[in-house]
Amino acid sequence: MKKGLLGTNHLNQILQELLNKSSDQIERFGKIFRLNDRVLQTENDYDKDVFNGDLGYINKIDKINETIDVLYDDKVVNYDFKELDMLIHSYAITIHKSQGSEYPVVIIPIHTQHYVMLKRTLFYTALTRARKLAVIVGSVKAMRLAVKQTDTSFRTTMLTEKLL
Numbered sequence: 001m002k003k004g005l006l007g008t009n010h011l012n013q014i015l016q017e018l019l020n021k022s023s024d025q026i027e028r029f030g031k032i033f034r035l036n037d038r039v040l041q042t043e044n045d046y047d048k049d050v051f052n053g054d055l056g057y058i059n060k061i062d063k064i065n066e067t068i069d070v071l072y073d074d075k076v077v078n079y080d081f082k083e084l085d086m087l088i089h090s091y092a093i094t095i096h097k098s099q100g101s102e103y104p105v106v107i108i109p110i111h112t113q114h115y116v117m118l119k120r121t122l123f124y125t126a127l128t129r130a131r132k133l134a135v136i137v138g139s140v141k142a143m144r145l146a147v148k149q150t151d152t153s154f155r156t157t158m159l160t161e162k163l164l
Helices: 008-019 081-086 112-117 120-127 140-148 159-163
Strands: 025-028 031-034 038-041 055-062 067-072 075-080 087-089 103-110 130-138
Touching: 008 087, 025 081, 031 055, 031 087, 067 081, 075 081, 081 087, 103 120, 103 140, 112 140, 120 130, 120 140, 130 140
Parallel strands: 103 130
Antiparallel strands: 025 031, 038 055, 038 087, 055 067, 067 075
């Protein structure tokens, strides 16, 4: 989840302070963006050729022209300061944002604070994001709740009918 002490918003603030002490920074939309911050694109932008879920690093902050450059795998994308609402810090990301990706190490906070998210399918998804190592931090009670809770919701999509 994003909210709460164990939410990605709070964890990103703490991790940024610990991992990136760069003094070259700007503040926009209530967030501090620093040189070398790890960021994630939150929406598709076909003009910039970046898409929801793309991960990169801020590699230039130009305060005169009010732009930043983000280095993605194979390209540098330039953002005006007014476009920074398309970026979030990605030291910590939600399970939803991580789907379809793998990481060498995944740290999974699991606590009853996020009771509504304690489902076996989400826990499984979180675990399977780890390529080499998964570290679970939290309470045994929360992990038991997650493992026991099968998602019994049924989705009515009418997909079969639409395909026929």
